[in-house]
Amino acid sequence: MADPQLPVRVAAAQALQAVEQGQSLAQSLPLAQARVAPQDRPELQALCYGTCRWYHRLDSELGRRLNKPLRPNDRVVHQLLLVALFQLRHSQQADYAILNETVEACRVLAKPHLAGMVNAVLRAAQREGEPDHGSESALYSHPEWMVEKLRHNWPEHWQAILAANNSQAPMTLRVNARQIDRDNYLKWLRDDGIEAKATGHAPHGIQLARPLPVERLPGFADGAVSVQDEAAQLCTTLLDLAPGQRVLDACAAPGGKTCAMLEQQPGLAEVIAIDQSETRLPRIRENLDRLGLEAILLAADAGATGDWWDGRHFDRILLDVPCSASGVIRRNPDIKLLRREGDIAALARIQLGLLESLWQTLTPGGRLVYATCSVFPQENHRIIQRFLRQQPEAELVALPVQWGLDTGAGRQLLPDPQAQDGFFYAVLVRRHDGAPNAHTNDQGSGL
Template sequence: MNTVVSPTLSVAIFAAAQAVKSVLAGQSLTEVLTTVPKEQKAVVQSISFYSMRHLMSAQALAQQLLSKKAPNTLVHALLLVGLSLLIVPRKRIHEDFTQGIPFYQDFTIVDETLKAAQRHKKSASFKGLLNACLRRYLREQDKLWEIIDQQETVQFDYPQWWIDLIKKSYPQEWKAILRAANIPGPLTLRVNRRKITREAYSAELNRLAIAHQCVGEDAIILEKAVPVDQIPFFQQGYCAVQDAGAQIAASLLPLRDGLRVLDACAAPGGKTAAVLERANIDMTAIDIEEKRLARVAENLKHLGLYSDKVSLYTADATTQSWWNGEPFDIVMADVPCTASGIVRRHPDIKWLRKESDIAKTARLQREIVRNLWSVLKPGGYFLYITCSVFPQEGQEQATFIEKHFSDAIRLEAPGQLLPLATDQQPRPWHDGFFYALFRKAEGTHV
């Protein structure tokens, strides 16, 4: 437990409540956190992430504690954040994963939440209500948990539709999948092959007494997360932050110098960079948002990979307005999806998504695939990727390609990668991804 209270804790609680309020109104937590001052960022992110992960439990408790609807959305958000912090001891999933978890004494949480309420006129006059609810929780918590803990939504902290879909899709693993997604993901690096070998970088980490684990071909998982400016040789471009599951993409492709490669829906550019680190290729990367495409350029420059062989276009992957008519040897289609596989890193996703979104993204994915298949040359390779665990966005789409594209030959690929929590592997080393690799039969025409 924290024994020293930061003088800015009430400020952080207020900022986290504003973030929760914004997410419940449909705004991305990532966007909200960009407005938080740098000196507050770490604690605000810790509190808001935890609140997002366990929001269903906090909402269920709030319903028990309030005799009627909260006076306004800010008071409601402050109550949810305060309750989220109070339930930390009950929601600890594994003793090894305490980094980044906001532990505070009960009295500290109550006092600082009340101070946070004083920061705005919409909440200041309801300090008494917040105080009564939080203190009642502390008095009656065992009784309250007996009431709410019968609900699956509280047990797993997911909307019921999400739980039902995962249960239906993975009848054996569903509990492990849901539990794993509430464990913060580790900080994983991809070593830049152009500048250093993974073995040499690992040796440097050992020299600096930084505990880590090597996985896959280029990935290194740090035992303790640190800010990027504290990662050894990060500023020199020796490595980049990328989940180990995302790094698999480049390893599946038959890369060699001189090939023409398209990375569609490329932002923020991790897979683009990983491919360029492996071969001297002509790379075209497109993304529908100019701001996000700018991040691709920034990341490539940081790693020393930006050159005249790299072409970046702000473009819609369902159109060919960006294409010069010359077919590609390889197409990577990291298509838009619900992002259900990366919810442990973006816990607001489960509150921003609706069940109806799955059918919408599936239709968009098929439209993109149809368009991109036509820019692939005969004999070329097509890698379909999603960061989703929903079969409608993964296996069902791969089956669609096999069934409707007569010249598509499916090749070996990992298929669905599930982030599973087990006794032996309590924190999965990768997020949820789906990979399907195809080759376009020779003798077909673009």
Template sequence: MNHKNSKSRKKQHLFNLRAEAAKVLFQILEEGKSARECLPAAQENLKDQDKAWLQEMVYGVLRNLPILQFWLRQLLDKPLKNRFKIVEHVIMLGFYQLAFSRVSQHAAVSETVAACQSLNTMAMKGLVNAILRTFLREDIANQSPPNEQIASGLPKWLFKKLQSEYQTALPDIVQNMQLKAPIWLRVNTLQISVEKYQKALQAENIELQTSDQHSSGILLTKGCDVTSLPGFQEGWFSVQDGAAQLAATYLQPQAGEHILDCCAAPGGKTCHILELQPQLNSLYALEVDKIRAKRIEENLVRLQHKAKIIIGDASDTSSWWDNQQFDRILLDAPCSATGIIRRHPDVKWLRKAADINVLVELQKQILDAIWLTLKPGGTLLYATCSILPEENHQQISHFLSSTHDAQLDESFHHGSVNKPGRQILPGEQQMDGFYYARLLKSAAK
């Protein structure tokens, strides 16, 4: 028994939250894993307070990576290699705490140095301590960033793209990308009215706002554990950003229609379509990834909805389509996810410049293939969570010019003639960045 207690105490002594944060950062930045993949695993056995701290530190480093790397290059003589590479992430974590967080300087330095023991890099403790103390002594955190790109928190390729497309709006875009995204809820009005759910939240002293654009949307003004909110298990609400909530509204589903939600996982928009129009003839939710398709099923079950889930490739309709054309199609196309960086800051480091052309070609293939499954007189709503022109208005302009029976719904012409569709920028009315274009198929003659 004493031996077990001794081992347990040693394990607790070696555990260090900074070390866990450094491991997650290493997985994201060196191994290309997403935060959705590795952060929950690191948080699994932690207390709620530690879970929140870990996410705040990891996301904070990801949001400010260019300036942290700049500081690192100033103070580290040469890059660390092999098993010591993770120590670079430990140092940047220390920089972030000292420059941007409320952690005391003493705790930031001592606990960050102690992380080396948990990571089996004891030989680096002196180096980490010296670098962090130099950082403080020379007041490096208060030195101005060397250029706009480093100050923006964005990778060079993305900063240049946004600078080219959004000259005047760029400062606002950059600022909003750095902010924490608010929590948006969508009330499941088939289970409870918006008014009753607002009262249920207010009874728990949860502060909220409403939006004129979102008939069933509620915006929470403070962060919280959404699974602890009233009615989570009962399916009273979903977590869905305000921009994503516009998809079902813009689709305008009508009673008796046969509808396709294309690239549907995790199923938020599928469920919203059913809530907005419970009298559909049928709703197909198409998803190529079997694992992600399980999320659609989970959401349908929790919210007490029914749809037909199809595992299939949207660009290869022959493998799943039964030749029954759809009245309406929501195409939430695979994209760069540059509009949701404030919510998922790992996106800007996982996505590379070379990915954009590949995504644009895939979007084109899906658009061309799925258009054939739409009835004459039908409606296709094209959506992305991107703010890049190649994936949005340029993609739709190309499709309209090359598809004889396609036209833009003029009532939905939010942009200029050369920029069809509606581009929502990050932070606009507290929403994520999103793009929508509603396309109409000519009626058969």
């Protein structure tokens, strides 16, 4: 059994090696945190997230400093060196401490034969400073395919997107309107010495000046407020909820949007929240219980309607589809290591399939909100355009909002270092008569 009190940089190197092998930080980090002292866990998280955020730049520098790549069974030392380079370039820790602790970590990892090489590489990095970036992938610290795809999709915005992805996201709250209004909660925060401001687009959103543990938020345990990005909060404003409606939240975990809907419209007749992963349902239930809300939770593939649908149509559907998560890279920097270019086409097939299947469960006159946390048009407005061409009962709703960019088939929010994540929304209504739709120019020209 592994020593539960590993040095923090050893645990970080092991967690990053797991990411290199295909695990997400959400999977590898909790295992690593269990193996360090409790007081070291915040530092471990910061090292893992920071190294992932700058991985491509750090890896480029390390590749230029190593005489030859490390052997496969020594890759954990490669990760150890990346952690040390991250600290040299981005932390306030003394250089001598970084070098000494990294050399010592080689021995803890049973790699003492590499200690001299590690020491030499880091001393050179300390002495020479950060080298010129050899490629745009290194300069922007993103995989090359992602840089090129963003440049092609967003010729006027790609550099801003890349910069936003490398920033640290603000902490944003959603006030529970059933308990307290936003102005009063802002006053509550001020009285507790917490600096915050109202969000610009989400009516119940608050952005904190500095992140803090949820335990410090007044009223959190009693359900007065939840943590949710501003872009994700906008789904409730687009659903046009009203008392008596039957609502489906497809792909619902971790349940933030389910809870937001119930908070905004207490008179809903029924809310069904589906997620394919049964292990994620307890998280939804936990959020519902804290907020004093109720929904029916189902573990099912939302697209396999024959397995779970009872034949009663929904008045409202929120379809927040599985996606590349390219709009939330600043919160999940390991996406840059895990995502592959070929994933986008595969995800697009899943997204269109879900839309086609769930459309049949929407009542005539009902409204479906299609959402992603992606910035790639292939997952966003192009899906909507394809669906509209094949579905005569579908009509695109022109959104009377000021946020986001008009794509011609939905609104695209790009990640903003000072505000929201990257998100896409499109609203579709199921026509009663099945006549050909008139969506083409509802929202202007496409991209």
